[in-house]
Amino acid sequence: MYRIPFNKPFIVGKELEYIAEAVSLGNIAADGYFTTKCSEFLADHAASPRVLMTPSCTASLEMAAMLCELGEGDEVILPSFTFVSTAACFVREGARPVFVDVRPDTLNIDETRIEAAITPRTRAIFVVHYAGVACEMDAILDIAKRHGLRVVEDAAQGVNATYRGRPLGGMGDLGAFSFHETKNFICGEGGALCINDLDLVERAEIIRDKGTNRQAFNRGEIAKYTWVDHGSSYVPSELSCAFLWAQLEKMEVITQRRREVHSRYQEALAPLEASGALRIPSTPAHCSLNYHMFAVLLKDMATRSLLIDHLKQRGILAVFHYVPLHLAPMGRRYGGGDADLPVTMDVSGRLLRLPFYYELSPDAQDEVIDAVHAFFGGGS
Numbered sequence: 001m002y003r004i005p006f007n008k009p010f011i012v013g014k015e016l017e018y019i020a021e022a023v024s025l026g027n028i029a030a031d032g033y034f035t036t037k038c039s040e041f042l043a044d045h046a047a048s049p050r051v052l053m054t055p056s057c058t059a060s061l062e063m064a065a066m067l068c069e070l071g072e073g074d075e076v077i078l079p080s081f082t083f084v085s086t087a088a089c090f091v092r093e094g095a096r097p098v099f100v101d102v103r104p105d106t107l108n109i110d111e112t113r114i115e116a117a118i119t120p121r122t123r124a125i126f127v128v129h130y131a132g133v134a135c136e137m138d139a140i141l142d143i144a145k146r147h148g149l150r151v152v153e154d155a156a157q158g159v160n161a162t163y164r165g166r167p168l169g170g171m172g173d174l175g176a177f178s179f180h181e182t183k184n185f186i187c188g189e190g191g192a193l194c195i196n197d198l199d200l201v202e203r204a205e206i207i208r209d210k211g212t213n214r215q216a217f218n219r220g221e222i223a224k225y226t227w228v229d230h231g232s233s234y235v236p237s238e239l240s241c242a243f244l245w246a247q248l249e250k251m252e253v254i255t256q257r258r259r260e261v262h263s264r265y266q267e268a269l270a271p272l273e274a275s276g277a278l279r280i281p282s283t284p285a286h287c288s289l290n291y292h293m294f295a296v297l298l299k300d301m302a303t304r305s306l307l308i309d310h311l312k313q314r315g316i317l318a319v320f321h322y323v324p325l326h327l328a329p330m331g332r333r334y335g336g337g338d339a340d341l342p343v344t345m346d347v348s349g350r351l352l353r354l355p356f357y358y359e360l361s362p363d364a365q366d367e368v369i370d371a372v373h374a375f376f377g378g379g380s
């Protein structure tokens with residue numbers, strides 16, 4: 001057990017009260033009062049015509065792959081430096097991942113390398129806004145338009161961050177959010193899908209509801225509902241959405257607190273960056289942060305292992321992040337082993353994330369900061 005964990009779930013206000021209210025309202029299954037509150041709030045927030053709540057970002061991405069009609073023989077461009085769900089969602093439909101390297105500054109997909117990866121089989125680009133820092137969406141949307149490709153934003157970490165003033169998740173054809181307990185706004189397990197192309201809304205509702213047109217029935221548009229398409233149960237429990245609503249209505253309070261944590265790390269570790277001991281991934285001026293995480297890039301993997309051990313001895317848990325997907329057994333099986341991704345290989349081996357959560361106290365954070373400084377020979 002670590003004294004200072006990497007992440008910690010938190011309650012910001014009325015989470016438990018709203019769960020009790022959901023019970024007393026008489027609906028704790030799907031699409032009740034709180035689910036509607038969350039989806040309407042997120043649609044407004046992300047400037048998306050329709051947002052559907054889901055059980056996870058993974059579920060949202062699976063829906064996105066189905067909505068893009070990805071299948072056997074199709075290729076999808078994405079970074080290798082991402083979570084498994086970004087690829088697994090369309091590989092299960094039969095499509096093949098084509099991995100593109102990331103930029104060394106933001107660790108996001110390198111938009112200048114996308115066009116070279118396009119073939120006559122390419123159908124979509126799945127981008128990942130790493131750490132809530134936006135990908136270069138203007139360039140990516142332009143490439144997609146010229147080549148007739150769908151764009152899906154994996155904005156699992158990007159809720160309440162922007163690109164040139166536009167909310168992440170609201171720019172591609174589809175955008176996926178996560179409310180997993182490690183994210184900024186949480187409900188244990190949870191997600192949402194922004195459907196930014198209006199033509200996809202009707203089918204999205206059907207896919208989410210077991211392949212039935214029950215949503216149209218609920219609105220009184222049809223007399224009875226039936227099985228009309230592929231689908232699954234991509235509806236979250238009303239209890240999860242009740243918890244989440246208490247967090248979404250405090251979005252700015254949570255973000256402000258996370259900003260304080262982020263700034264404290266940034267300021268305290270700046271001297272180590274100046275001396276060349278580590279590097280902090282950058283945020284372009286036209287991107288606003290949601291302060292999802294604080295990561296540092298160390299000299300090499302050996303230094304990272306030593307720092308992890310050093311922090312562990314002090315009861316502090318710091319963790320690395322994605323192991324490149326193209327070298328995972330499934331990545332190799334789908335041809336990723338041949339990909340030449342030098343930046344991905346370099347950064348994934350030496351990136352370290354420091355403890356970061358809503359209730360991280362200044363004292364606890366100072367312990368982490370002091371321990372990092374001590375590792376590099378600067379005191380305690």
Ligand SMILES: Cc1ncc(COP(=O)(O)O)c(C=O)c1O
Nearest residue numbers: 056057058083085154156178180
């Ligand atoms: C980039 C990315 N996509 C997708 C996911 C999956 O999110 P969920 O756990 O809500 O399915 C994660 C989880 O951390 C992630 O980092």
